[in-house]
Amino acid sequence: MAIFAFDASHSLGKVRAVDTRRVNVQVNTDEDLRKARVGQLVALSLPGAIEEWLIGIIEKVIKTPVLDEQEVLPENSETEEVAAVLPRESVLNTVQLTLVGTVGLTIDNRPRFSRSLVQVPEIDGTCHILRDAQLQAFMNLLSAEGRTDHSLEIGRYTIDENAKAYLDGNKLFQRHASLLGSTGSGKSWTVASVLEQASKLPSANLIVFDLHGEYRELSYARRLRIPGPEELGKTDTSLLFLPYWLLNAEELQAMFIDRSEFSAHNQVMAFQDTVVAEKKKTLEGLKKTEVLNAFTLDSPIPFQISNVLKELERLNTEMVPGSGGKDKQGPFYGQFSRLLVRLNSKVSDKRYGFLFQAPDGEHRYDAMAEMVKRLMDYSEDKAQIKVIDFSEVPADVLPVIVGLVARIIYQVQFWTDRDKRRPMALVCDEAHLYLPKKDGKNPVEQRAIENFEKIAKEGRKYGVALLIVSQRPSDVSSTILSQCNNVIALRLSNGDDQATVKRLMPESLEGLMDTLPILDIGEALVVGDAVLLPSRIRIHPPSEKPLSATVDFWDEWSKKPELPDFAKAVENMRRQNRA
Numbered sequence: 001m002a003i004f005a006f007d008a009s010h011s012l013g014k015v016r017a018v019d020t021r022r023v024n025v026q027v028n029t030d031e032d033l034r035k036a037r038v039g040q041l042v043a044l045s046l047p048g049a050i051e052e053w054l055i056g057i058i059e060k061v062i063k064t065p066v067l068d069e070q071e072v073l074p075e076n077s078e079t080e081e082v083a084a085v086l087p088r089e090s091v092l093n094t095v096q097l098t099l100v101g102t103v104g105l106t107i108d109n110r111p112r113f114s115r116s117l118v119q120v121p122e123i124d125g126t127c128h129i130l131r132d133a134q135l136q137a138f139m140n141l142l143s144a145e146g147r148t149d150h151s152l153e154i155g156r157y158t159i160d161e162n163a164k165a166y167l168d169g170n171k172l173f174q175r176h177a178s179l180l181g182s183t184g185s186g187k188s189w190t191v192a193s194v195l196e197q198a199s200k201l202p203s204a205n206l207i208v209f210d211l212h213g214e215y216r217e218l219s220y221a222r223r224l225r226i227p228g229p230e231e232l233g234k235t236d237t238s239l240l241f242l243p244y245w246l247l248n249a250e251e252l253q254a255m256f257i258d259r260s261e262f263s264a265h266n267q268v269m270a271f272q273d274t275v276v277a278e279k280k281k282t283l284e285g286l287k288k289t290e291v292l293n294a295f296t297l298d299s300p301i302p303f304q305i306s307n308v309l310k311e312l313e314r315l316n317t318e319m320v321p322g323s324g325g326k327d328k329q330g331p332f333y334g335q336f337s338r339l340l341v342r343l344n345s346k347v348s349d350k351r352y353g354f355l356f357q358a359p360d361g362e363h364r365y366d367a368m369a370e371m372v373k374r375l376m377d378y379s380e381d382k383a384q385i386k387v388i389d390f391s392e393v394p395a396d397v398l399p400v401i402v403g404l405v406a407r408i409i410y411q412v413q414f415w416t417d418r419d420k421r422r423p424m425a426l427v428c429d430e431a432h433l434y435l436p437k438k439d440g441k442n443p444v445e446q447r448a449i450e451n452f453e454k455i456a457k458e459g460r461k462y463g464v465a466l467l468i469v470s471q472r473p474s475d476v477s478s479t480i481l482s483q484c485n486n487v488i489a490l491r492l493s494n495g496d497d498q499a500t501v502k503r504l505m506p507e508s509l510e511g512l513m514d515t516l517p518i519l520d521i522g523e524a525l526v527v528g529d530a531v532l533l534p535s536r537i538r539i540h541p542p543s544e545k546p547l548s549a550t551v552d553f554w555d556e557w558s559k560k561p562e563l564p565d566f567a568k569a570v571e572n573m574r575r576q577n578r579a
């Protein structure tokens with residue numbers, strides 16, 4: 001059976017120039033040129049092959065007026081006779097395309113599409129437009145190839161709404177992916193669409209970093225939440241406290257120590273010494289001999305921050321015997337005053353309560369293993385998708401806190417027995433908020449970003465994948481973005497962001513990238529090894545929608561609701577509790 005049956009109505013023109021993947025086709029008539037649209041697919045015949053075609057995507061459609069060099073415009077061209085004998089302005093119609101693969105027959109005579117280019121087209125070979133029955137035949141082929149037992153159905157192709165578009169679920173996560181698009185372009189819905197399908201797999205393992213609480217009501221997900229000020233005393237199983245002792249030395253210091261201070265060096269030394277001493281005390285109390293021999297300042301071992309405060313307080317006011325029997329000020333006298341103020345105010349601030357005011361149970365030695373199980377378990381009902389709501393975390397520590405959770409997950413994965421390790425994916429929504437470009441960032445943020453950069457670079461070895469979601473790709477760490485092998489690009493209106501996405505794409509697809517600002521809501525360009533073809537895909541809306549983070553101002557202003565209790569809000573502010 002023939003794969004394609006082209007007739008004159010499909011013919012577009014003849015190949016005029018070939019430059020590896022780029023092909024120029026000369027189109028004879030304006031009428032033929034009108035068949036061509038950017039993004040459309042074409043088939044090129046191959047020399048000597050009957051059932052083998054190269055497939056290309058139209059990148060540019062150009063009509064160039066060419067003036068005949070010998071043409072001399074007469075002084076007086078009013079009479080019809082004169083105009084008739086003059087050489088006419090001719091046009092050069094060209095279509096520029098990028099080759100994306102080959103259609104051929106398998107040994108057992110089945111048509112198949114592959115991304116490899118077996119041959120280059122020959123000059124003067126015919127170029128056919130793929131449309132109607134021919135397009136259908138090709139798209140069916142594509143759908144059938146794309147549909148495997150590890151594929152996820154993401155939507156339908158824009159050029160043929162009947163053809164289902166599949167992503168290769170292995171390849172999508174194997175080498176990280178990014179999902180980029182302006183606000184309101186459909187990122188959160190796309191995430192939900194992917195989560196929904198993953199949730200049906202018995203041991204899927206995805207963790208969503210939810211910055212606005214958009215995914216908190218998905219019925220198939222386990223909900224975890226970093227507690228806000230008014231949730232501190234509660235014992236809700238969905239609350240995820242992150243006791244301060246989980247922070248490593250850099251992260252802890254970054255929270256408290258101001259490097260610009262004259263005594264910063266002494267502060268760091270004294271702080272580290274007391275923390276180590278406290279951790280040691282814990283381990284001795286628990287008789288953890290093996291850990292005692294190996295632990296470092298960075299090890300996540302519970303300790304009492306109040307004891308650290310007491311010790312620093314002591315050093316800060318210490319008097320030592322001086323000459324002549326009189327006491328003099330100790331070596332650190334007064335040096336920690338500001339540090340102590342900072343420490344005390346952080347420790348008692350309820351907004352940081354999830355770090356410093358966790359219930360006693362969270363400070364047990366075994367609490368960390370229990371917390372990790374809540375994060376990384378996939379065996380229980382709804383545990384395949386875990387949504388962590390970070391909406392109550394203050395912005396100044398957001399990168400550290402998100403980075404901390406990512407680091408814990410990665411390290412636990414690293415230290416899990418190789419044969420027991422299970423692949424997992426971190427879905428980083430609103431990544432520009434905590435994975436910004438590093439330059440100009442303070443050391444705290446840099447440290448946090450490095451946690452993710454490490455996962456981006458080495459996660460593959462240990463089965464940790466990233467799905468980076470952002471509306472501001474130009475602000476996201478380029479080290480991380482450039483590690484993402486698959487890009488799902490929704491509508492992007494900002495020029496810098498478009499340029500960033502273009503840089504992530506193969507050079508030959510520039511024409512396709514030019515459609516970024518005109519994509520419909522929920523429509524995406526998908527490029528990478530998870531799709532057979534770089535394609536424009538209309539993404540299926542998820543059946544359970546994420547909550548919208550957008551406020552409809554005008555609609556709200558059109559109502560006449562009761563006034564909020566401002567006095568109560570002011571009082572809430574003072575007592576740091578909304579309840």
Ligand SMILES: Nc1ncnc2c1ncn2[C@@H]1O[C@H](COP(=O)(O)OP(=O)(O)O)[C@@H](O)[C@H]1O
Pocket residue numbers: 181182183184185186187188189190521522523538539540541542548549
């Ligand atoms: N795949 C889609 N199909 C149809 N409409 C969509 C789709 N994705 C998003 N939308 C519409 O766009 C709105 C914004 O989508 P959302 O995913 O919240 O955008 P983003 O996360 O990019 O800001 C949704 O409320 C919905 O009305």
Ligand SMILES: [Mg+2]
Pocket residue numbers: 187188
């Ligand atoms: Mg969103």
